Amino acid sequence: MTQVIRSSDCENSPRNQRVEQIALALLGAGDLPDSVLSEGAVWDRNGGAISGRAAIQTLRATLPRCEEIRVDQVVSHGKAGTASGTLRRPGQRDRLFCHVIRFTSTAASEIAQIVSFEHAGGAHGR
Template sequence: MTRIARSPDCGNSPKNQTTEAIALALMGVGALDDGLLAEGASWDRFGAGITGRDAIQAARAEAPDHDWIEISEVVSHGKAGSVSGRLQRAGEAPRIFCHVIRFTSASARQIAQIVSFDHAG
């Protein structure tokens, strides 16, 4: 089971909590409801982009296991949110990560685009 650590100020709003849950689901921790993804949603990650609900869910299902994930910052405003921190995958050195999530509207009910990266740090 992945150990999750959070900065104490990360979950200070419902939209921040939603944004954090989406980022964790992208890393294989928790579920991502199909209804949260717009039909034409895109995910730009690790040098490759994918488009569509089914493709995103398939890629998410292949997420590697993590020993731990440390969430340093969750920010949401208007139609966007971001989650950043550090992680460690089994057998690898710690890395930093960031997920930028753009919603179709400020209500944050559907995801239009995700941009993710991680690298040694």
């Protein structure tokens, strides 16, 4: 099971909580229902972009699990939100992550695009 550590700054709005839940699901800690992704959603990430709800869900199911995810910042405004922090996978050093999530509307009910970054050398140096 993945341990999730949240900054208390991230719990200040329902929209931020939604963005955080989506980011965690992209890292394998939680569910991402099909209804949250638009049919033509795009996920730009290390290794290239993939298009379509089914392709995103298939890729998500194959990603290696995280031992720990530390969510340091979640911000949302209008049709977009970001979540960032550090993650650790078994046998690896910490990595920085950031997910930028663009919704189809300001209602933030359906995702149009996700841009994800990971970078070696996490801030906590484990």
